[in-house]
Amino acid sequence: MSAPSIPNLLSTRGSRGGGRGGRRGRGGRSSSSASSRNHDTIIQGTDTDAAVSRMSAVELGYLEDPFAQYFVQRPAVAAGAVTRRLPIINRGTYVRTMALDRLISSFLSGIGQGQGQERQVISLGAGTDTRCFRLFSQPAQAGLVYHEIDFPAVASKKLQLVKDVPLLRNIMPDPASEAETWKQLLQNGCRYYCHGLDLRDLTKPDSKSLDGLRTDIPTLLISECCLCYLETAQAKDVIKHFTDKIPTLSIILYEPIKPDDPFGRQMVSNLAGRHIRMPTLDxxxxxxxxxxxxxxxxxxxxxxxxxxxxxxxxxxxxxxERVDGLEGLDEVEEWNLIAGHYIVAWAWRGQGFEAWDGITG
Structure with missing residues (x-):
């Protein structure tokens, strides 16, 4: 996903070169439609922060991602002025990415193999996430169906970027657009769908099923600081939308926790200062x-x-030791505090998830 920085709710110390760690979220209506639209715009804007945080971690050697550079502002890249995040933020980006990579890799390589090679991933609020490019550039992902869902403006921007960048265009050639969905048939029987859709519309009674959604193959639903921007009832409805349709289903959530201790109250205060709400955190x-x-x-x-x-x-x-050697981290106690306020949760139902059952350490 688009590499949210760990202190996205709580960093008041900024970063080297300006800006703060951030994360795109998808939803969160308030009482008036005007404030709801404004909140949506603010949340979409945090995706820029997320892309910068990912690029910072890549530039410093925490992560390998040849696609990250294309999702930050090009003038900054050309001038060599990509914002460098604080070491504590870079480490957070690294750990979250490694954790999800491990779970997703286990799903793709070890789950559902008795039912054939086909597997499906659905990424909620995908934003500038580069994981789809990383996966489809690997020859071993035969039979993978990959969906990304985000606001129409965000999905359209991503599509245009793919058209403009040869490296991305070589992975996703000849896009076919129909209505709000961009779909691809790739090598090895893989399929990719980029849906321009507000998640809140997905659960409306008159909504149509996602184009290309498979209900007969093992599926992984991913929410990285996405559902937490919705009202709790809306977040439940989004998950229910998929649990009602797909028998063999798993999910990964990455979200903040502990809003009521002193550190958590500061997180929430900093969010409010940016006019951002996370309703499910309550x-x-x-x-x-x-x-x-x-x-x-x-x-x-x-x-x-x-x-x-x-x-x-x-x-x-x-x-x-390698990570420690990249920058060094003096604020160990602060790292433990920040990292203790974010959680990765994963769950599943159906057969074939033995590989996940064994992931404990």
């Missing part, structure tokens, strides 16, 4: 409530870990 405040949320949604098995726990248990010691 209802899913901790690991237990995130767990219960997914059980209530109909998933049979649920796991969750904070970003701090993932750093301690998933990242090998030699890799930690």
């Amino acid at each position: 209802d899913y405040k901790n690991s237990e409530q995130q767990h219960a949320r997914l059980v209530e949604a109909g998933f049979e098995q649920v796991r969750e870990m904070t970003v701090e726990e993932i750093w301690r248990t998933w990242i090998p010691e030699e890799e930690k």
Whole structure:
């Protein structure tokens, strides 16, 4: 996804070269339509921050992503002035990306193999996420169906960028546009769909099913700080939209938690200062409530870990040494505090998820 920086709610210290860590979100209506539109615009704008955070982590050697450079403002890249985030933010971007890469790789390589090679990924609020390009540039992803959903303006901008950049165009050649959906038939039987759609419209009674959606193959639903921008009832309805249709279904959530302790209250205050709300944060405040949320949604098995726990248990010691050597991190206590306020939760129902069941450390 588009590499949200860990302190996106809470960093008041800024970054080297300006700007703050951010993340695109998709939703969050307020009482009036005017303020709702304004909030949507603000949330869409945070995707720019997310792209810069990802590029910062790539430029400094935390991550490898040859596509990240195309999703930051080109004048800044040409001038060599890509914003460098603080070390604590770069580490957060790195850990979140590594965690989701591990879970998604496990899904693609080990889940549903007894049912054939076809698998499906649905990325909610995809924004400038580059994962689809990274996956489709790998020859091993035969039979992958990949959906991205975002506001029409965001999806249209991404489509235009693919048309303009040869490296991206070589991965996604000859786009075929129909209405608000851009669809591709790629090599090895892969399919890609970019849907220009407000998630809140997806759950309306008269809404049509997503073009190309498969209900008969193992599916992974991904929400990286996306559903948290919706009202709680809307977020539930989005998940239900897919649980009602797809029997063999899994989900990955990346969201903030603990809004009521001193650090969490500062997070929420900083959000409010940017005119951003995360309504579900009031209802899913901790690991237990995130767990219960997914059980209530109909998933049979649920796991969750904070970003701090993932750093301690998933990242090998030699890799930690490499990351530490990139910049050094003096604020270890602050890192533990920040990383403890973000969670990755994953859940599933159906057969063939043994690989996920074994991911604990």
